[in-house]
Amino acid sequence: MYAFGRLPADFENRNDELSLNDADATECSLGLPHSPLDPQPSTFLMATTSFTKKSLGIESPEPAVTPTTNNSANTTFAKKPKLGGGKSRKREIPEGLWTKCPKCSTMVFDKELDENLKVCTQCQHHFPIGARERIHSLVETCSFEETDAEMSSVDVLNFTGMASYVSKLADNQKKTGQKDAVVTGIGKIGEHRVGLGVMDFKFLGGSMGSVVGEKLSRLIEKSTEKNLPVIIISTSGGARMYEGMFSLMQMAKTCGALAYHAKAKLPYISILTNPTFAGVMASYASVGDLIIAEPGADIGFAGARVIKDTTQAELPPGFQTAEFLLDRGLVDAIVPRKEMKQQLIDYLDFMTTGQRKAAAA
Amino acid sequence: MKNQLDFEKPIYDLQNKLEELKRHPEAHSLGVSFDEEIKKIEAKIAETRKQVFSNLTAWQRVQLARHPKRPFTLDYLRSTFTDFSELHGDRLFAEDRAVVGGFARLGGQKVMVIGTQKGRDTKENILRNFGSAHPEGYRKALRLMRMADKFGLPIITLIDTAGAYPGIGAEERHIAEAIAVNLREMMLLEVPTMAVVIGEGGSGGALGIGVTDRVLILENAYYSVISPEGCAAILWKDRAAAPKAAEALKITAKDLLELRLVDEVVPEPLGGAHNDLATTAANLKKHLLGQLEQLEKLSVADRLKQRYGRFRAHGHYVEKQLAA
Numbered sequence: 176m177y178a179f180g181r182l183p184a185d186f187e188n189r190n191d192e193l194s195l196n197d198a199d200a201t202e203c204s205l206g207l208p209h210s211p212l213d214p215q216p217s218t219f220l221m222a223t224t225s226f227t228k229k230s231l232g233i234e235s236p237e238p239a240v241t242p243t244t245n246n247s248a249n250t251t252f253a254k255k256p257k258l259g260g261g262k263s264r265k266r267e268i269p270e271g272l273w274t275k276c277p278k279c280s281t282m283v284f285d286k287e288l289d290e291n292l293k294v295c296t297q298c299q300h301h302f303p304i305g306a307r308e309r310i311h312s313l314v315e316t317c318s319f320e321e322t323d324a325e326m327s328s329v330d331v332l333n334f335t336g337m338a339s340y341v342s343k344l345a346d347n348q349k350k351t352g353q354k355d356a357v358v359t360g361i362g363k364i365g366e367h368r369v370g371l372g373v374m375d376f377k378f379l380g381g382s383m384g385s386v387v388g389e390k391l392s393r394l395i396e397k398s399t400e401k402n403l404p405v406i407i408i409s410t411s412g413g414a415r416m417y418e419g420m421f422s423l424m425q426m427a428k429t430c431g432a433l434a435y436h437a438k439a440k441l442p443y444i445s446i447l448t449n450p451t452f453a454g455v456m457a458s459y460a461s462v463g464d465l466i467i468a469e470p471g472a473d474i475g476f477a478g479a480r481v482i483k484d485t486t487q488a489e490l491p492p493g494f495q496t497a498e499f500l501l502d503r504g505l506v507d508a509i510v511p512r513k514e515m516k517q518q519l520i521d522y523l524d525f526m527t528t529g530q531r532k533a534a535a536a
Numbered sequence: 537m538k539n540q541l542d543f544e545k546p547i548y549d550l551q552n553k554l555e556e557l558k559r560h561p562e563a564h565s566l567g568v569s570f571d572e573e574i575k576k577i578e579a580k581i582a583e584t585r586k587q588v589f590s591n592l593t594a595w596q597r598v599q600l601a602r603h604p605k606r607p608f609t610l611d612y613l614r615s616t617f618t619d620f621s622e623l624h625g626d627r628l629f630a631e632d633r634a635v636v637g638g639f640a641r642l643g644g645q646k647v648m649v650i651g652t653q654k655g656r657d658t659k660e661n662i663l664r665n666f667g668s669a670h671p672e673g674y675r676k677a678l679r680l681m682r683m684a685d686k687f688g689l690p691i692i693t694l695i696d697t698a699g700a701y702p703g704i705g706a707e708e709r710h711i712a713e714a715i716a717v718n719l720r721e722m723m724l725l726e727v728p729t730m731a732v733v734i735g736e737g738g739s740g741g742a743l744g745i746g747v748t749d750r751v752l753i754l755e756n757a758y759y760s761v762i763s764p765e766g767c768a769a770i771l772w773k774d775r776a777a778a779p780k781a782a783e784a785l786k787i788t789a790k791d792l793l794e795l796r797l798v799d800e801v802v803p804e805p806l807g808g809a810h811n812d813l814a815t816t817a818a819n820l821k822k823h824l825l826g827q828l829e830q831l832e833k834l835s836v837a838d839r840l841k842q843r844y845g846r847f848r849a850h851g852h853y854v855e856k857q858l859a860a
Binding site: 323325326327328329331332334335336337384385386388389392414416418419420421422423424425426427428430431432433434435437438453454456457458459460461462475476477478481482485486488490491494495503505 | 716747
């Protein structure tokens with residue numbers, strides 16, 4: 176009884192200590208601004224954290240992510256709360272300068288964390304990173320030309336649940352400064368001009384609706400036309416329910432565009448980041464010539480809790496992590512964020528060999 | 537009576553009364569004729585059925601689509617189609633009995649039929665995994681589709697699944713990839729392809745065999761990105777809000793046709809497919825043959841172009857933010 180889009184609900188399942196009830200966890204993991212742990216998909220961080228801690232035999236009574244206020248729009252990770260008074264040195268640290276790593280509990284200086292591409296300087300835990308920061312970390316300076324920057328979603332079904340789709344869109348646009356959950360464009364990575372699509376989990380849980388599907392399809396078509404490789408960096412809870420069947424059709428649409436891109440023997444690299452699930456995983460994210468994952472990322476089709484509820488089975492250790500997928504032969508490699516750019520250049524050097532030979536002939 | 541839905545009850549009550557009258561032991565001995573009453577009740581049944589079935593809500597249609605007596609893929613393979621010759625296995629790991637496929641004839645035409653198959657009782661449901669396929673099911677489907685493509689057989693898929701199976705093994709053998717590859721490869725098949733949602737069209741599990749030239753749907757079937765219960769749990773925080781979610785998601789055949797997400801609705805007789813397989817099967821045959829005739833007139837290039845264009849066109853968005 177599983178369906179797409181349901182799964183963001185299920186990531187917290189590894190952490191039995193989590194007190195969030197189903198509905199809370201669900202909305203929170205959809206990236207909706209509900210949890211006190213806003214604006215991050217904190218449930219995932221917590222889940223991963225607790226899992227890792229357990230496996231390392233480290234116990235900590237503290238919450239994995241420190242609660243934060245809502246106006247943290249400038250940074251994409253949870254900050255230490257402002258504390259009044261007290262004598263300890265730690266408590267004199269002003270708000271917004273330090274972030275506690277949910278994996279190793281180290282306090283990391285925000286500036287260092289930013290410079291380190293949101294990777295913990297101590298334990299290499301990969302924090303979430305926004306679409307634009309990620310693009311910045313990959314492309315050559317000033318080489319990225321964004322496409323369809325102004326495209327935004329419409330409420331085609333006139334959908335109203337507990338809140339209307341229109342208001343959700345407005346909230347998320349305001350919160351993230353993005354029009355929707357993907358940024359697309361053409362840029363240079365090393366010597367290679369590529370079509371680059373990068374998803375952002377902060378926008379409605381990276382859910383895929385018409386805009387995500389259309390922007391990616393246009394990017395792929397344009398890349399096919401211009402003989403360019405495509406790189407898509409995914410993070411998503413699945414299809415966007417608010418657009419009903421139109422969301423599901425984006426899976427066919429993007430895979431169709433990729434079918435013609437592949438027919439032209441052009442390289443497509445899919446990069447899976449924390450978390451990538453459901454409708455996105457069952458479409459463009461899984462048909463790369465290369466499928467690369469970031470360390471520790473949660474990746475799968477159905478959410479862990481749906482699986483547990485349906486099968487009543489005990490989930491194996493590390494289930495649905497990047498490392499688990501590598502062991503099962505489902506991804507080509509796990510590449511740390513800081514090495515991603517160079518690794519992509521290397522891959523593309525190999526993957527464009529035929530193209531270069533043909534051009535030289 | 538077993539397997540009846542709430543809103544079907546008035547009809548079944550009348551039918552029971554009718555049966556009772558027909559069997560009445562004293563009818564002959566007393567020389568009394570109940571013919572008059574029987575006629576009246578029959579008329580009442582027809583009227584009630586019409587009333588109930590011409591005003592079905594989205595949620596009622598979802599229930600009909602899940603009706604345990606609703607015809608499944610194999611029922612249509614024995615009625616709409618003839619000479620079904622089943623072919624098994626994905627050649628990689630296992631035989632997934634949640635997906636059936638093989639050669640069959642549709643009228644005079646030789647075709648390849650692939651469909652998700654539910655079970656009618658517990659034993660069958662275990663065999664069929666409740667119609668939820670593992671990766672092997674999708675890979676078997678693709679294997680058969682590629683073979684059909686090689687030998688020039690039109691492909692017809694019948695969709696009836698709550699969704700692809702969420703299980704540990706399914707994840708370990710990469711169900712997401714199995715579906716994704718089907719989406720991509722089905723776009724390039726050179727033979728005419730048609731999909732029919734005959735019951736439940738459950739999200740990616742349905743789409744995994746649904747990227748075809750034409751998408752048809754039976755009148756009381758539904759096709760949705762998420763189950764109404766799942767949507768209700770997330771957006772209403774209450775699974776009991778499923779009827780509301782079913783309405784909001786626009787998942788009925790009529791809604792989908794209006795939104796142009798399906799090409800044609802195959803009518804079911806009043807009372808639903810489960811009350812009259814023969815008529816439903818005949819309707820399905822007529823519609824499939826009609827569509828196939830149109831598709832075969834097109835060149836391969838045109839068919840592929842139209843198929844891509846069909847899916848490419850789905851989606852609603854604005855290019856510029858409207859002034860607030």
